[in-house]
Amino acid sequence: MRTLVIVSHPDIQGSSSQQFLKESLPTHEKITFHHLEECYPDGRIDCVAEQKLMQEHDRIIFQFPLYWYSSPAMLKQWQDEVLTESFAFGVHGTALRGKSFGLVLVIGNSEKAYQAGGREGFSLSAITIPFQAMAKKVGMHFLKPFGIYQFQYMDEPTKWKLLIQYQQYLCLEDSDSLKEREEWLIRALTATNLATLPKEAAPILEETITQLVHTRSELDELKLYLEGM
Known part of the structure; x- marks a missing residue:
């Protein structure tokens, strides 16, 4: 299985969590790490190249820090410009149909905050409904989101466990x-x-x-x- 990890982060070099995830990518698997802000510093997205890249992979992962219950601006722009009619949806838009789609979300708050009655008041499943709807519209199979909570407070054993779980989420048909x-x-x-x-x-x-x-x-x-x- 070929996995495309589409990363959106405005300062990836200054992000300890994103650098950890990048270094955690397994070398024995077919995984492409694709950082949008690095590829398009001027904000001009090559839609044809992005569509071709998606077609070459079986699993598409959006990886980003959770900003106001959504993604950084570049990823939203990417969705608007790349997921076009006749490519991703519509009568002839079947290019992504049958592929898997997942989310790797880096979250500053604790996991218990994201539930009914918690400090945030909504579950991660509820917050990611727009991405679930996107996957449904283009015919992709939506995977359970992979949440990384409070990375900055993790000790080394917890980070090693995260490394394994992250690799399995990217590579396995059913990581559960x-x-x-x-x-x-x-x-x-x-x-x-x-x-x-x-x-x-x-x-x-x-x-x-x-x-x-x-x-x-x-x-x-x-x-x-x-x-x-």
């Missing part, structure tokens, strides 16, 4: 599937260059892979047993 996450982790660990690890880490890595494979085999056998009851 335990089996898909396990299989992805096995592939990622197997692809690790042992030469880059300390000598004592290599046996631990190999044992981890063995345990993951064994556990998945046991779960599959248990599932077959339960289905046959």
Whole structure:
């Protein structure tokens, strides 16, 4: 699967969260990182090039900091100019039909603030309704949004967990599937260059892979047993 990450941020170099996400992109997957403000500093978007880029990918991700419950201005301009009739919608506008569409949102407040009765008063699902409507109009499958809350307060273990979850969100058909996450982790660990690890880490890595494979085999056998009851 080929994933296009369309990033909108007016000061990406000064954003610790966006720099972390950029460095977190897996090298063994087909992922294109596309920062709009860097590509179009004068605000003149090449619509033909953008449409071609979208057609070359299977999953489209919008990644941005949540500004007043929406996106930065450049991404809104991009939507207005790129998602045109006869390309994205209308009688002949089927170029995006069947593709997956997701959101990676960097949010300053806590997760509990975004719920009924919380400080913001609305869930993330409610806030992203305009993007859900956009995906529906152009025939894309809308993925559950990936929210990153209060990145600036995360400790290192939490950031490592975020790195894995972020990579899985970009790469997996169903990032909520335990089996898909396990299989992805096995592939990622197997692809690790042992030469880059300390000598004592290599046996631990190999044992981890063995345990993951064994556990998945046991779960599959248990599932077959339960289905046959």
